[in-house]
Amino acid sequence: MNVPIRRLLAVVLLLFALLVAFTSNWSVFDAEELEAKTENKRPLFEAQQIKRGKITTADGQVIANSKKTGENESFQYVRRYPMGSLFGNPIGYSFITQGTSGFERSENATLTGEENEFVSIIDQIRGQQRQGSDIVTTLDASAQQLATDQLEATGRPGAVVAIEPSTGAVRVMASTPGYDPNTVPDDQDQLNTADPSVLTNRAIQDAYPPGSTFKVVTAAAALDSGAATPDTILSGASPQEFSGVDLANAGGEQFGDIDMRTALTESVNTYFAQLGEDVGAETLLDYMDRFGFGSDPEVQLPDDQKTPSGIFVPTDKGTYKQVDSDFDLARVAIGQGGEEGQVLATVTQMAEVAATVANDGKLMKPTFVQQVVDPDGRVTDELDPEVQSDVISEDTASELTDMMTSVVEEGTAEDLNGAVDGGFAGKTGTAEINIEEDLARPWFIAFAPVDDPQIAIAVTTDPCTGCFGGTNAGPIATAVMNELLNNG
């Protein structure tokens, strides 16, 4: 009977080899695929046990941190947002069941320490838990607070974006109404259905007709391409016919033959409509592209929480589609448009336009990240200003600065003259939404001080009856600029 006994042993060893093969499959060969299965909650659970990095403002006030709770082994870190709703947008939230959004999502790898793979292996050998890096942002709490307060005081949804022109550092990104990320775990459904939406970041997630603030882009294209100079004379008469339809100046005001400086200062629609046609669609689109239109702003936010600016037509599905031809060039040139194409811009995009003019024509890549500090206290990354695009020449920028300064000193924003120490340059915008009801969206873009710009800003709120950019958006811009220049 010894032969069958030996064979039995062989069969048993074969069966055990099968066990080894399957164990190898699950634990090694197939492991990556198993870790990625949605049914597998382990990676989520493990993420809950990683101490997520702290997010602070530029001066070290805590926007988000993690608190340890629970028993010995089943402990977890829960995200807290000590400043409540102040930075709900753009920072977002990070909770295990509700997911992550905003800056928390786009910087997840840094905040969870994924980027320091090598360091974390050493930590594992040392028996230490993986830990995320802290991020010091470029944001300013008091200016953010002021912007939020001022927007809320209007009683309408709105947004403010303030950027440091020379570095691209985003100092303020406020959107009202906002939400407190601490309430997300309990009230997510309510937050999702709130009307007006509280989760939408109006500074970058929605694009609106920019109205006359867009004339800065048209002027930049005209000057920089050589199609015109600040002294180019065109008729400011109102109304004038474009594409077969009359176009009037604000309040039907008449101007004679005027130069570009006067036209921008007084925001003359008919002048810029002609200028747009002189520049041509191709050149205008080219300059829009250089300013960043046509693609998402490059700041650290998830793609689905950003939207590009550009010329759009509505689709049947209620969404918008970007177009690059056949639009009414004259009306696009004044920041409006028609059925064949309507200019829409995010507040961030318009702040980038102001920042570009302020920074001698160079658009710096916008960023929220001032510094990344790893768990051992080493600074592993620091804001290194990066040119996103060379938009216009230094000369064009200085001519535009000059014109935008006279907007404040003697033009549509003269009520705000002197509101900022050192003077400032700006452009009003009053985008007509419904002419019969006199409903218009107020805009204001600006930068200050004129000689050595430290801050560029864009402000808008939802449309209101009889509203005007200089009155309804301008004061918010000057208040926030003052706060940043004096205390920032």
Added chain:
Amino acid sequence: MSARNRELLGLIPVAGLLIAGFAAVFSVRSAQLDNTSLIFGAYFFAICLAAHIFLRFRLPNADPYLFPLVALLAAIGLVMLYRINSDLARDQANWFVVGLILFMLTITFLKDYHVLERYRYLIVVAGLVLLLLPRMPVIGSQVNGAYLGIKLGPLAFQPAEFGKLAIVVFLASYLREHREVLVVGAKRFAGITFPPLKHLGPMLVVWGAAMVMLVFIRDLGSSLMFFGAFLALIYTATNRISFVIIGLAMFLVGAWFFATTVGHVGDRIDTWLDPYADANGTGYQVLQSMFAQADGGLFGKGIGESLLWAPGAKETVENTLIPQVQTDFIYALIVNELGLFGGCGVITIYALIAARGFKIASLARDGFSKLLAAGLTAVFALQAFVIIGGVIRVIPLTGVTLPLISYGGSSVLANMVLVALLLLISDRARRPEPGEPL
């Protein structure tokens, strides 16, 4: 070196391993060392030493490697249980003491294990009753759709653990007597050798028993384990591969029939084929096991460092991320914490035990001893295969314990008796014949 000295030497590293394992769990928990691990190690070594000294006097010629290998499995089990919950480890250690007492009693009172042959019918009836007890009203209890345990008040008991011993003893005895006729009376038909019809009866009875287990106990794994042991014995007794093929075919046909007609058996197979189909229901357990293994990787998370509970969960034995981690799924935890290497280590220990068991069978001098040793070894190895195979999705999930590692008194007691029988056979086999030079 004498057999017993080799055994003693084998036990020392086992105790060391236990101390190291406990120390690891302890240091992870409280970031400091404590003498608890040393006390546990010393206690474990002391009871193993007592058993060793007993073997020195009673079975001086028995296989020297079997007992240290068994102690090694017990040590691994104790460390993993201690990692889950220190109460479990304490209970299991106590069961291990009771198991060793039963082990010594078996060796003392069954010194001449051939007496078992005399009671084989009584034994097989008792075995079948034990197997069917879990289906009895009141005392029977169902776990995961399978009926493998009984509950008497606070006492839970898995009668199948003892049932397997009874069935193997019966089959070894029956086949010892009938092996000749099974071979001689065999007829060749269509190129296949069939056993004689009048002896086919008992084989059909065993096949029927396996089918009954499938239907009543609803556990494909344990019926596979019993029927596998039966086929191993038939093959050892007759050396006819055709009998095994016929038996296997009968089993597969029966299993297929019941899988398509009995819902629970079919569900188990569906879950095995596609656990993702009901990932939060029937597929949950085996998926958790696979995910835990994926988490372990090559070297594992380290003892005490895996995610045993979901964050925020209460740290109780019922609440673990891998369900039934202390019994059926302990292998998943081993791979999670010790990695592929740990898993392979455990499988290697079972393979070594199987090798020693079959070695004992081939050294044995009489038919009953050979068959008994081969049968016990086969059923032990198959049990390990069936439960590990279920946990890692080689076969549908089953409800038997991982021998000597899983938490559970019946399993420890039955397997200690099994080891005692193997050592008894071994001692007799290796005893020098009178007049033979020592």
